[in-house]
Amino acid sequence: MSRILLEHGGGGRLARELIEAEILPRFAGLVGLPDAASLRADGRELRFAADSFVVQPLEFPGGNIGHLAVHGTVNDLAVAGGRPRWLSLAMIVEEGLPLATLRRVLDAVRDAAEDCGVAVVTGDTKVVPRGQCDGLYLSTAGVAEALSELILGANRVQEGDAVLVSGPLGDHGMAVLCAREGFDFGTAPRSDTGPVHRLVASIASLGSSIRFLRDPTRGGLAGVLDELARDVSLAFELEEAALPYAPATRSVAELLGLELLHVACEGRVMAVCAPDVADAVLARWRSLPEGAQAARVGVARPGPARLILRTALGGRRLIDPPRGELLPRIC
Amino acid sequence: MRYLDGFRDPQAAAALAERAGALAARLERPVQLMEVCGSHTMAIARYALRGMLPANVRLISGPGCPVCVTDAGYVDAAIDLAERGVRIATFGDLLRVPGSRRSLADVRAEGAVVRVVYAPDQALEWARQEPEHPWVFLAVGFETTTAPLAALASGLVRSGPANMSLLTAFKRVPPALDALVADPALAIDGFLCPAHVSAILGADAYRPYAEVHGRPCVVAGFEPLDILLGVCGLLEQLVAGEARVDNQYERVVRPEGNLVAKRLIDACFEPVDAPWRGLGTLPASGYGLRAELAHLDAEKVHDRPVTAGRDHPACRCGDVLKGVLEPQGCKLFGRACLPDHPLGPCMVSSEGSCAAAWKYARVDP
Numbered sequence A: 001m002s003r004i005l006l007e008h009g010g011g012g013r014l015a016r017e018l019i020e021a022e023i024l025p026r027f028a029g030l031v032g033l034p035d036a037a038s039l040r041a042d043g044r045e046l047r048f049a050a051d052s053f054v055v056q057p058l059e060f061p062g063g064n065i066g067h068l069a070v071h072g073t074v075n076d077l078a079v080a081g082g083r084p085r086w087l088s089l090a091m092i093v094e095e096g097l098p099l100a101t102l103r104r105v106l107d108a109v110r111d112a113a114e115d116c117g118v119a120v121v122t123g124d125t126k127v128v129p130r131g132q133c134d135g136l137y138l139s140t141a142g143v144a145e146a147l148s149e150l151i152l153g154a155n156r157v158q159e160g161d162a163v164l165v166s167g168p169l170g171d172h173g174m175a176v177l178c179a180r181e182g183f184d185f186g187t188a189p190r191s192d193t194g195p196v197h198r199l200v201a202s203i204a205s206l207g208s209s210i211r212f213l214r215d216p217t218r219g220g221l222a223g224v225l226d227e228l229a230r231d232v233s234l235a236f237e238l239e240e241a242a243l244p245y246a247p248a249t250r251s252v253a254e255l256l257g258l259e260l261l262h263v264a265c266e267g268r269v270m271a272v273c274a275p276d277v278a279d280a281v282l283a284r285w286r287s288l289p290e291g292a293q294a295a296r297v298g299v300a301r302p303g304p305a306r307l308i309l310r311t312a313l314g315g316r317r318l319i320d321p322p323r324g325e326l327l328p329r330i331c
Numbered sequence B: 001m002r003y004l005d006g007f008r009d010p011q012a013a014a015a016l017a018e019r020a021g022a023l024a025a026r027l028e029r030p031v032q033l034m035e036v037c038g039s040h041t042m043a044i045a046r047y048a049l050r051g052m053l054p055a056n057v058r059l060i061s062g063p064g065c066p067v068c069v070t071d072a073g074y075v076d077a078a079i080d081l082a083e084r085g086v087r088i089a090t091f092g093d094l095l096r097v098p099g100s101r102r103s104l105a106d107v108r109a110e111g112a113v114v115r116v117v118y119a120p121d122q123a124l125e126w127a128r129q130e131p132e133h134p135w136v137f138l139a140v141g142f143e144t145t146t147a148p149l150a151a152l153a154s155g156l157v158r159s160g161p162a163n164m165s166l167l168t169a170f171k172r173v174p175p176a177l178d179a180l181v182a183d184p185a186l187a188i189d190g191f192l193c194p195a196h197v198s199a200i201l202g203a204d205a206y207r208p209y210a211e212v213h214g215r216p217c218v219v220a221g222f223e224p225l226d227i228l229l230g231v232c233g234l235l236e237q238l239v240a241g242e243a244r245v246d247n248q249y250e251r252v253v254r255p256e257g258n259l260v261a262k263r264l265i266d267a268c269f270e271p272v273d274a275p276w277r278g279l280g281t282l283p284a285s286g287y288g289l290r291a292e293l294a295h296l297d298a299e300k301v302h303d304r305p306v307t308a309g310r311d312h313p314a315c316r317c318g319d320v321l322k323g324v325l326e327p328q329g330c331k332l333f334g335r336a337c338l339p340d341h342p343l344g345p346c347m348v349s350s351e352g353s354c355a356a357a358w359k360y361a362r363v364d365p
Helices: A013-026 A067-078 A099-116 A172-182 A199-208 A220-232 A247-256 A274-285 B001-007 B008-027 B037-044 B071-085 B104-107 B121-128 B143-159 B173-181 B196-200 B203-211 B224-240 B261-270 B290-298 B317-321 B354-361
Strands: A036-041 A044-053 A083-096 A119-126 A136-146 A162-165 A210-214 A235-238 A270-275 A295-302 A306-308 A316-318 B031-035 B056-062 B087-091 B114-117 B135-141 B164-171 B191-192 B217-219 B244-245 B268-274 B281-288
Touching: A036 A067, A044 A067, A067 A083, A067 A099, A067 A136, A067 A199, A067 A210, A083 A099, A083 A199, A083 B031, A099 A119, A099 A136, A162 A274, A172 A247, A199 A210, A199 A274, A210 A220, A220 A235, A220 A270, A220 A295, A220 A306, A274 A295, B001 B224, B008 B224, B031 B037, B031 B224, B037 B056, B037 B224, B056 B224, B056 B317, B056 B354, B071 B087, B071 B104, B071 B135, B071 B164, B087 B121, B104 B114, B114 B121, B121 B135, B121 B143, B121 B164, B121 B196, B135 B143, B143 B164, B143 B196, B143 B261, B143 B268, B143 B290, B164 B268, B164 B290, B173 B196, B173 B203, B173 B281, B191 B203, B191 B224, B196 B203, B196 B261, B203 B217, B203 B244, B217 B224, B261 B268, B281 B290, B317 B354
Parallel strands: A083 A119, A235 A306, B031 B056, B031 B191, B087 B114, B087 B135, B135 B164, B191 B217, B217 B244
Antiparallel strands: A036 A044, A044 A136, A083 A136, A162 A270, A162 A295, A210 A270, A235 A295, A306 A316, B164 B281, B268 B281
16 A cells, blocks of 8 residues: 555544554554543543544535534543533635635534533634635544543453444434435435533443443444454444434435445444443433434444344344445445 | 335244245255345345355355456556546446456545446536546446446437546346356356346346256345245245246336336447456457447547456356355465455455355354
């Protein structure tokens, strides 16, 4: 490989290889490349995260790049066991972007930040000549206070632990795909862009029974679980009939031959927890609007590391780890 | 989706699996059935149907993925054009198919314009928006794809845009089956015939394989119950010692096929000899543009004829497809030929016989 492929940015195997070969060896402070760092300052536990947003189109059913920029970083902080507090906002704007578009995006940032209880406290603006970026790129970084009850980590995941998701899978990826390609199938998939900090806070009191949290963005649920399986040398078995999907999202995925387990969510959280608290997690999540369709979808099994799907017909198959780029099939 | 759920009912599937078990027990011998079509292969993997079938029934994946059998020489020609500045529109799954040295994904990373279409009409739109650039549509596929692209070609003749041409590598299913059944070593007891290809061709197209070659055929849809029903139908014929064409997919497939689509194909294309990755060049197994549509032929427009790529001399995909060799019996399997750098079509397809054997052999789910 002498050049970067699109797939290197897709949250799949090539992305992991790039990180392991080129990034981790250069920065000793990065341990396993968590989505958020755990820091200590003046005796206080903090979480620190950064994320960039290059979505095309900038606006799509369910939200725009401004919502994503807030939710992406808020969610990285939340699944690291943080209560998000402060946010930075950096913008790279392409010459010629309609001011009306920028206003809608900034309004979305303001509204989403307010909803998440975070303050935008610093930022930066650059304008580049036409053609040097695709309309608008956003980058946010955030700081959170740690929720002290939670002790999270891949190394705490055990055989028999339950896998839960807070809602339907793949909505964001399919909504953006349909908006970008101009598909009109009658009922369009709608992005789930939204914050998960309330979902995380609602289960914090379950303490050490909550082992691991992650937001399944690029690479989808399969991407997150594949990485976790490798880290802990366990297998995860998912129950196809239990996986929640929105009907419009599932229809489009069927039509295009895409695997929804590889498709990004932007407002869901996956939890791995001790089996005896799984029902409590579900009850707390379902009492919140953003967790109404939460489901228990799988279980951790003895290794080797792999993902297994128990199909609705009762068969078992391996789920491929995502490669990084969603490609429709003609056959 | 409720419509689809009816074809995925677990109880009905269990009942069909049981019926297949009873039929297979009466055969008292190993049976090898070929699913000809790549979409069947994907569905069989996705619903884990292999594990539901009796132990003496083995499904072998056929040459039925038109992208996977696309020859390296064709990919090389597309790459050449892309590097000369021609803009390429392609179906997504062709992006990673290896040419002699590189794939279209590689040259896209080097700056070539290679765009993925979800529907062929999108490519016309792009070509209209950029009249200063030549565009080439990579026209690959079986009869199912040939028909809509014939519609696209006749639209180009009528109303342009003039900067769009087609690089064709269509494949026809019957000549490939002819080549398979002509081999006396063929160890296939019956054919699960394609769903959508048959919507164009018609179920009658398979009659020679039953009536001349004595191989039972069942046309089956792509849903799991369709496939299980198709397998039961094949086993029933084998138990009864019969060989005929049954059409399980009557909701879509007629005996004579889609006559309008066939006429459209014949108006734009004519049969040509075509190279199949892993099988070599098969007579009249492809479609090329008719002489009067030469102005749409990218090979002529850009003076870049497609020359056949060379299959790896040790590739045994032909024998794997005929059921006479297990993937593990090929010297290249798992060494020179891996899912990340596949050589033969059985490894190019993510659920082809070799790719599936590689994936599942090392871990028994």
